[in-house]
Structure formats: C-alpha cells, structure tokens
Amino acid sequence: MEKDKEIFQRKDDHIKISINENINSRNTTWLEYVRFVHNSLPEINLKDIDITMEFLGKQINAPLIIGSLTGGTKLGLEINKKLAEAAEKYQIPLMVGSQRIQLEHLETSKSFSVVRKSAPSIPIIANLGISQLIQMENFTSIEKIIHSIEADALAIHLNPLQEIIQPEGETEFSNALEKISKLNNFLQIPLIIKETGAGLSKNVSNNLIKAGIKYLDVSGLGGTSFAAVEYNRAKDQKNLSKSNIGNTFLDWGIPTAASIIETRAVANDSTIIIGSGGIRNGLEIAKSIAIGADISAIAQPFLKQAFNNSKDVESYIETLISELKSSMFLTGCKKIKDLKKSEYVILPPLRTWLDKRLQKQR
Amino acid sequence: MEKDKEIFQRKDDHIKISINENINSRNTTWLEYVRFVHNSLPEINLKDIDITMEFLGKQINAPLIIGSLTGGTKLGLEINKKLAEAAEKYQIPLMVGSQRIQLEHLETSKSFSVVRKSAPSIPIIANLGISQLIQMENFTSIEKIIHSIEADALAIHLNPLQEIIQPEGETEFSNALEKISKLNNFLQIPLIIKETGAGLSKNVSNNLIKAGIKYLDVSGLGGTSFAAVEYNRAKDQKNLSKSNIGNTFLDWGIPTAASIIETRAVANDSTIIIGSGGIRNGLEIAKSIAIGADISAIAQPFLKQAFNNSKDVESYIETLISELKSSMFLTGCKKIKDLKKSEYVILPPLRTWLDKRLQKQR
C-alpha cells in the first residue's frame, strides 16, 4: 500500500533532515530575555544541591525528560535503545516518538517496546498525535500502545502547524477538546497534552486545565521547526506550494519563554508544566523552571547524540545536570523549587509580550 | 509629439525596472510586528474554512484583489490578459493599472478592455491618477474608461510622492478633495481612493470618509517604492538631482500595518478598507485583515509571475489562498470576519507608533 510506504519514508526523512539540514526556527526561545541576577554569596555547597524530584509517581534524578523523536524503523529502534539505556542509567524519564506507525503496523512495536526493556524502572511516556485520537471510535488501540511500553503516562501531541504544512497532513481538528476530555476520563494513567514547537497559549492551556488535564508540555517556538522540516521535505518532493507555505510559517508560534509564563498564569496547584521547545543547555532548564515549568524536556539534540554513540548521550546528560546545578549554585538555590523564588529580570521583547498578554502594568 | 512618446516609454520603463532592479523600500510593512498567538486546539476542520465574501456587489472566492500595474503597450496587454484569466478562474477581483494613457491615446483601450473580455464575471476596478482628475473640467472621459472595461468601481490613486520624484510629475494638488467629492457624487459605481505605497494617514482617511468615500485602499510603505523606481529611471536619464531626491525619499511613508490601523481607527460601519502595500503571502493577508482591513490587494509579485507564465500566476494564487486558510486554521477562525477577533500581539516600533498616533495609554 502506497500510504504505508509513505509513513515509513516520512519517519526516515525526518531523521535525515534533522541530522543534515538546518531545521531551527529563526525565532529564538526568548529565554535569553530572562536574565538571572548573579548571587556572589550563594551560602550553599554545590554538593548539597538536590535536583531529584517525583514525576509520574516515581523518583527521578533530574527535572529532565529525554524526548525521543523516532521509532518504527530499524534506525529508530537503535536510537530508542541507546536513549532508553541512558535514561535508565541516569534515572530520568523518556518520552517515545509518535506511535502512530504502531497503530497500523503491529510489526513496528518492537522499535518502541525496546525502550521499556532497556529502561525498566524509569517513567516512560507513550505518545500519539491528536489527529489519530480524533479519528478513533474507541480507545482500544491506545491501550495497546500504552501496554506495549508499559507507559507511565500518555502524551497526546497537538500539531496543527505540522499537519497543515505536511503534504499528507490531516487537518480535521473539530471536537478535539471533547475527545481529549473523554480520553482523560478513560485512561488509568495520566494524560499529558503537548505542543510540537509552536507553544501552548494561555487560552488553550486554560481550556485544557478546565477539561481536567493536569500535565501540559508547552513545546514552544525556538527549537526544531516542523515548518522547516516539512519545508525541506516538500522542496525535495518539488511540491513548490507546500515548500512556500513551510517558509512562510517558519517562525509561527509562541516563543518557549512566553508559552511557559502564559501557561503558568492560568495553571492551578495540581498542574504540572513541562518546559520544552529549543532548550539546549542546563542554564535554559533552570530558566524555564524559574519562570514556571516543573520539569524540562529536550528532544532534537538527543537524536543527534544517539545517532553518534551512547557515550555522547551520557556526556550530554552529565553536562546538562552540571549546568543546571551550576545555575542553581550561582543563584543560591538548594532545591529545584527554590528556583521559583530566584531573582531574574525579564527584558523586551518578552516583557512587552507579557505586558500585553497578562494585562499587567509594568 | 514628444510627450506622447514619453508616456509609452515610462510605461515600459516601469515594467523593466520592476523586473530587473531592486525597487523595494528599505522599510518593511511592519506587519512582522503583528504576531498572531498560536492556537493549538483550533476546533475546526481546515476544509470548513470559508473565505468567500461579497465585494462590489459580486460574490468572490477570496479576500484578495489582483493589482495590475500596467497597460497601454503590447507587453501590458499580454500581462493584463494573463492576470484577468487567472482572476476569472479563481473568481477574485482585479484592478487595472493607471488608465491615464487611455485618456490621450484611444488606441490603447484594447490593452485594458482585454481584461473584461477575459474576465466577464468578476469585479473589475478602473484606475486613474488624482492629477488627471484635478485637470478635468468634466467627467466624460472618466465615463469612457469605466465603460471600456465595464468597471464595477473606479479607483483614484493618490501619488504625491511619485509626482514629486518623477521627472515629468504634476504637482498641483489643490482642491483635490473637492474634486474627489464631486466625482463621487457623479459616479454610478463606487469610488475607491487609494494610495500608491506611502500609506493613508488617519487624517487623510478621515477627510475622505467625511467627504463620502466608502472604499479606502491604504497602499502603505513596505513594498514597491516608487521613489526607488523613479530613482532608477532618473539615474538612467542622468538626472542627478531627481535621482538624489529619489534616494532621499526611499523610505518615505506610513508602513502598511500602521496605515491600516490608523484608517480603521477613523472608519465607520460602511467603510471598506483594502489592505495593501508590500503584502507578499497569505499570512500577511490574514494579519492585514486581523488589524483592520476587509480585503487585501497584491500587485508587484503578480507582475513578475505574469511576465513568466499563466501557470505561475495560478500557482501563486493557490499558495496565497492556502496560506490564508492555514493562518485562519492556526488561529481557529472559520470565517474571514473571525480574524477580527483573533489573538495577536503588537510589538514595537509599531506599538510605539500607535501609542503616539492613537493617543492610547499602553
């Protein structure tokens, strides 16, 4: 079947483009407009800094989720295995790539279930697109993909931008919120709603929270741009119209820093916010937590490191942890939650955006 | 007659310069300072998005006017024909280039009337400069040019900047408003007053609305710069003084985004605002409508596409429509008028301009 080949092709296209082309948004995360105020007298010992936390009912070693972007192919399996082994070693959570391929091609399950085999004790998050959810009449298949990796939570990713630019995109988003709400009631495990590089707005987050969602992954603008990925694919396929559109929407979205702050502004006490979208080092993890996230997620850089070797994955995790602890040391924070009370200054244009969006006077 | 040759020469000069030289203003439209807030849960189906509307008493398929910049010569006729055929195929309006040449050279009428022959069912807009209007004692000749294309409306373009820089420009603008008002009373069809790349200010728009004008085409700064066009012509003619002046006024004018918002601020319920000036893609059409326009117009890119071939014109229209619908999908807008209620943020310097001009407190 033509469509079947397409989906495998797209999976590998995405990896290749991710490694070889510039797929970054021209727009940054705006985290550079969040500036910590240096504390010369932190009054703590770096060794006493504690970044462990509970997440999805398990104890983890750092507020960091590895996002796997892939699965379904041989290459995907190898990458997933390396990432899961590192996640297990460092005891940090992992979110698998979209399991859509698993719904139609049972034989691809191995490329996902390898994750749980390699990482028996950490929180693992299943992952499916909103378009698949909308088309489902019941949630049986969702139970299967959750079961295949013994997932601790399921993420449904919202990707209207990607669906619009992708030549084979599905753009029926009616009643999505209702479907999300039903799924949430049905599931035994927590449901995470995540964006895919364009950011959750305060209105969307508010609607999700009112619908009972407790876990929000903002995935804002500033990192990998699906518009750029699809722009490159469409160009290769000589689909001029789609490639033009990819170019036009290259900077579409809410920068990560703005998205985190907007979501926090409408969150309640039980909301868990995952800060993601273009986060590349431990200082940015610290900033995302300071302005409102509970934990951060990083995906694309891990894909590149795992494409190289396991050593690079481990070294990157260690650097991230070291940079996060350094940021906490230099702001005098002993625990993750102390970052919320740290001193920082927000500069324009992020400040201008927030003044308008959060109706506060400066 | 020397002057006759001149006008034909100028027509072809303009096309050649448009294709070969950089004639863009250094100043942008400032539409990039209008940022839509992404909606991850649009709750609509892309297929249900409806961008049809009524314009000049006819139903059209998209809020988009093709602006033809040419006419009068053989090359002009060919370009006009291609544009009219595409406009008819996609059922969108077309505005012809300045018909001044038709006033003095009846034999050029064919290059304009070809438009109506190729596009029998769409709204077509006749077009004449304010300088010609000012010099007229009666409106007989205007009736003729309207009749020659069975126009649904007449646009009078205001081009004081062009007249000043053009070596043969006419710079008597006294009593222009009175003349416009008289013409408006005389005409059986709607009168559109349009700028030519320097933008309508709130005061000018207000005066025109008070004089009874219902259709305003802002044509702001940010696209083709007539100062740049005339700068290039004057340079070729070794008219050093005029070319210096062209250079000095290269960025003269009100950026398109500012001009739309200023005009909307003084508009009344029956005012129809055409957003134009440097609009190049469907996202910019969506932005111009969100901040106050009812419909957009694009000219210079169509000239380039039509110079190539009809296929390129059609493909460009399709891309524009697709991008406009994508923008509406990503902001959750089902109808054109929903864009008016969409979420967006205005950043400096556009915001600074508006704070000053519209006397609002930020």
Place this chain on the structure above:
Amino acid sequence: MEKDKEIFQRKDDHIKISINENINSRNTTWLEYVRFVHNSLPEINLKDIDITMEFLGKQINAPLIIGSLTGGTKLGLEINKKLAEAAEKYQIPLMVGSQRIQLEHLETSKSFSVVRKSAPSIPIIANLGISQLIQMENFTSIEKIIHSIEADALAIHLNPLQEIIQPEGETEFSNALEKISKLNNFLQIPLIIKETGAGLSKNVSNNLIKAGIKYLDVSGLGGTSFAAVEYNRAKDQKNLSKSNIGNTFLDWGIPTAASIIETRAVANDSTIIIGSGGIRNGLEIAKSIAIGADISAIAQPFLKQAFNNSKDVESYIETLISELKSSMFLTGCKKIKDLKKSEYVILPPLRTWLDKRLQKQR
C-alpha cells in the same frame, strides 16, 4: 615662529583630512527617529510653496546657511570664493570659517574678505572661537574681523571637545558666559552662539538665553566629528595619547535632533534656532525645522563640493531646496512655519532621551 606655521598647517590639515578620511561620528543625528506622517492629499500646488524668509534683517530664498569651514590659506580663499558666489546667486546666507588666523596674520584677511566681495547682498556671518574671546582684553580685534567681511552677525563657536583633543588646544573656559554677555552688549550686530558638533544642551541654551543671546546654532552630534579629525591628525603626528583620546570621544555629544528639541524647550519668542550638525539633505532640513529649528546650516558637504567645482555647489543647493519643498508638499505645508504644525512621530531612542530630559510622560 613655530606657532604661526602650526596654525596654517592645521588649517590645511583639516581640509585634507575632511576630504580623504572618514571623519563622521559613528553616532547619527537621530533625525531618522523623527518620522513625518505622509499626507496623500496635501491640497496645495508645489509651485506655491514659499520657503523664503527674513534672516538677520535681509530677505533670503531658503532656510539654509552655507557653513564655510575654511579660510586663511590660498586653498581656503578659493573655496570661500566659490561658496560665496553660490550663496549670492541663490540668495542664502553664509558663515565663514574660524577667523582666528586673521587675528594674528593680517595678510590672511583677503581669504575672508573675498566672501563679501563675491556676495554683496546676502547675510554673512563672522566666526571666532570662544577661546580667543576669553583671552581678549577688549573687542577691537573683533570689530576688525567683522568689518573685514561687513558681517551681518558674529558667531562665537564653543568647542571644548575640540580644544581637549587638539594637541595645541586651549582649555581655559572660566567666565566664558560672562565674556559672551559683555560681547553681546558691545556688538552692533547680532551675536550667534554655536556649538561645533557636540550639541547645545537645554541648560547651556537656557543660560545663554538668560544672558541675552537670541541666536543659537545647536551643531549637534551626527556629522563631522572633530574628535575624528583630531584623532587622524594626532595619529599622523604619532601622538598616541591624543589619538587614543580622540577615539574615546568619537561619539561624545548630544545628537542633533535631541539638541534642537532641548533648545526649543527653553527658548523664548525671540530666540532664533539654527539646526545643524550632520544635516545632509532637504528632508533633514524639514525635520529639523519641524522639531524646533528656524533655519538649518550645512558645512562639510559644501567643502567637498567646492573642492570639486562651482557647478557641484549649485547643484547641491538646488537639490536641497527641491527636497525641502518636496517634504513640505508631502506634509501639506505651504510655508516654512507650517512645518511646525506638521504631523510626525518620534521613535526611541530619541523618544526615550526626551522623556528623561524634558520630564514629560509619554
């Protein structure tokens, strides 16, 4: 005498450096942050625009003073002659370069008096530095230099920045204001106090106005930088310390736009403000008048043109006049004073500067 040679040498050094080296401030005039609002319906005839005015008791054809920067040498005489002939032809005022050399070297008088011979009917302004004035016991020598060109006014230029950077600079500025006041009482002709590229502040202007001065020439930052000129001279003379200082103070001063507005804020009804410092075209003349100047002055570009030939001087004057009239046409101003009521927007950083300096709320 060594010192005699020095002064002639410096005169010619200045011309050579002016022609061959980059002597512009890195800082602009900030006039680009003053943006006129385009008027599409000016309701006037370009031909009716009247830019004549009275200045120093004589009728002049444009609000423009030619600043001669030179004198004292053969080259200076030639340049002065060309500029004076053009000033006479176009009936615009001229200010001669510093006449300090004339005080000590009577034989150089010819290089200045040539100006009056070539321009019998226009306002001519004599020119001397504040350092010379401070050292004088009586004003006899000043009477002589005024008489030598039958000056209509005398300008005393304030140049503390230049004196500090110039290797042979004189930096005794005590009691300068008192001396200025005495001279003002003594003189039969108006006294103009002018800066030399670093701008008059509102406090300095206020003190001068309170001391009875009616003519203030702001000469702000943004054009020729004396720090750059002296930096180049000091470098040639291998005076490392002085050349470092020149570099450090390259951007010292109040940008022209800020200086004009500050001076206007403290001016009274009889104050005449000359807007100068980096003004290069007629649009900038219009802007300087709109924000507070009565007349503009341009010096350095005239030096370059006159170094070439008289034709270039005349062509430059014509372009300036044409651009000024164009600016007035495009803002609907029939007379110079209408520019004061024209619409314009002031953007940051000029706006930020003014908010702070003029204690207004934005």
Place this chain on the structure above:
Amino acid sequence: MEKDKEIFQRKDDHIKISINENINSRNTTWLEYVRFVHNSLPEINLKDIDITMEFLGKQINAPLIIGSLTGGTKLGLEINKKLAEAAEKYQIPLMVGSQRIQLEHLETSKSFSVVRKSAPSIPIIANLGISQLIQMENFTSIEKIIHSIEADALAIHLNPLQEIIQPEGETEFSNALEKISKLNNFLQIPLIIKETGAGLSKNVSNNLIKAGIKYLDVSGLGGTSFAAVEYNRAKDQKNLSKSNIGNTFLDWGIPTAASIIETRAVANDSTIIIGSGGIRNGLEIAKSIAIGADISAIAQPFLKQAFNNSKDVESYIETLISELKSSMFLTGCKKIKDLKKSEYVILPPLRTWLDKRLQKQR
C-alpha cells in the same frame, strides 16, 4: 606534589590565555547606555580640575586602582614590579593578584612583597579568595600575607562562577557571610569584598553592608570573562564537559553599570564603592563614578601593558587620567564628587533593568 604543580601551572595558564585568546565577555558593561549630556560652557579651566582623593587613609592622585592579576611565578614577579613602580610614580593604589599560592608556598612571597618594595608610599591591597577563607580555622595565615606586603587593606574576592567552571574549583560556599563578618571584626585594616566579573547584586551588597563591610568592589560583567578563560583552559585539557559549561556561562552576570547602580541603591554614607569590570578608558571611569562608584579599578589591560614594558604602563595611566579629566571638563566638573551631580541619560536595556530592579516608575 601534583596539586602544587597545578597551581603554578594555572597561574601561568591564566597569563598566557589573557594575552593570546579572546577572553572578553560577549556582554558589554552597559556603560555605553549611560550617556553624559555635553556641556558646551563648562566655565572651568582644565588645569584646575582636581582628581586627587583620599583612599585607605592615604592621599592618591587619581580615582584609579591598578589591579594586578598575577603573582607566584617569575613572570608574575616581573609584572608586579613594573606595575608597582608605575603606581608609586603616579601615586595610585594597587591591588595584588590572589595570594592563595603564598599560603601554601612560602617561597612565592617574594613575587608579592616586591610590590611594597617598589611602591613604599601608596595604598596596597592584599587579595585572597573566599574559598580559602572558608577553609581557614583561624586567620594567622591571612595576617602573614597582609604583613608580607604591608597591605593597607585586604580584598576577599567572591568567585563562585570561576570555581564552578574551573576543573579544580572549590564550591563550598556555606556560611561565607559569617566568615566574612568574623574576618572583618578580626582585621586591623579595612576589608574589601570584591566580585570577579559577575557583579554584586543589590541583595548581596545589602547583606555585606549589614554585616559591617564598608568597601565593595562590584567587578561586573563586561570585561574579562573567567568563563572564557576557563573555557579555553578546559578546551586545551580536552575536558569537554567543563568547556561546554564555560561556553554556556560566558555571559553570566550583572553588567558593571547595573551592578554599580544596584550597589549604590543600598549603600550607606560610609560605603566606598569600587567600580570595576571591563572599564577600559577614562570616560568609563567618569561614567562609573557618575552613577555611583567612588573609585574605579582596571586590571586586565594593565597585565597586557606590563607584559610589554613599563613605558606602556605609564602611557596608559596618563591617557586614563587625561580622558577622565576631559570627561569632567566636558561636563563642567571641577572635582570628582561633582561627577555625581553631572547630567546623564540612561537608555534601555540598562534603564529597563533598573526599572525592574529598583522598583521605580519611569
């Protein structure tokens, strides 16, 4: 002993990297956003400007401290000797480099005591890191290093950023403030607390002042970046993780201008503020004093000059003094303290930072 070699190696590494690599922060001091308002009529004689002051009980000739960055090695001794001779000649204070090496290697004392031998009459400041202080059980060794140079004051430098990035860094900062307070009570000479390129915040300064500290050296961001220095060392040692961290924290800190103003905002009448961090010329000394410092310190440029020869050190001091006096002349300041009342404008982003940090309305 391995560790012994290391410390000597690091000392020489630092000098070599300082001379050969780019070790400047990408972030500036933000002093360029402090703009003096030019005074065309200063009403003073440059020769009457008095920049002498009292500092640490001695009369000094300029508000300038030479910071020596080195010591402990042969090269360090030579550099220290040249700097001390110049300091003595111009009668300005000198602060030696970190004397940590002296604590463990008595034989290195000569490289420090040479300073007092060469400069018998000026204020000399001893210098030790906070990490060493924290590890001490009593202050006997501190007395020794003070005695070795007959120091007029002791500086304890806070360097949490450096300790974190340095491969052999010590990152126990608990109870630092208490230890500082005890040392302050113990010492017979004044205690200076200084940062090392990341700036004192208002909270840190406030805590130090409340603990009885009278001398604060802000050492803000904008000059030499220890992150850059350690980044280069770590790279040479192929310590990838540490070099990544160096890169991530390259711009960490409070810009010097912001740090001076924050510290002044919490200072009391007896607080002496040393403005340092990226100050490179006399205009910047003047600005730092105008916004709140009492005296400035410059280190890295002196290291480079002394590496060349004594003549360059002297010439640099003369230029700094000349530029400082020039700045005072051009703002009409006769004495150092007059700079506090001089006119200046603070532009964004420094202004935005201060609006947020000092809770003032603009």
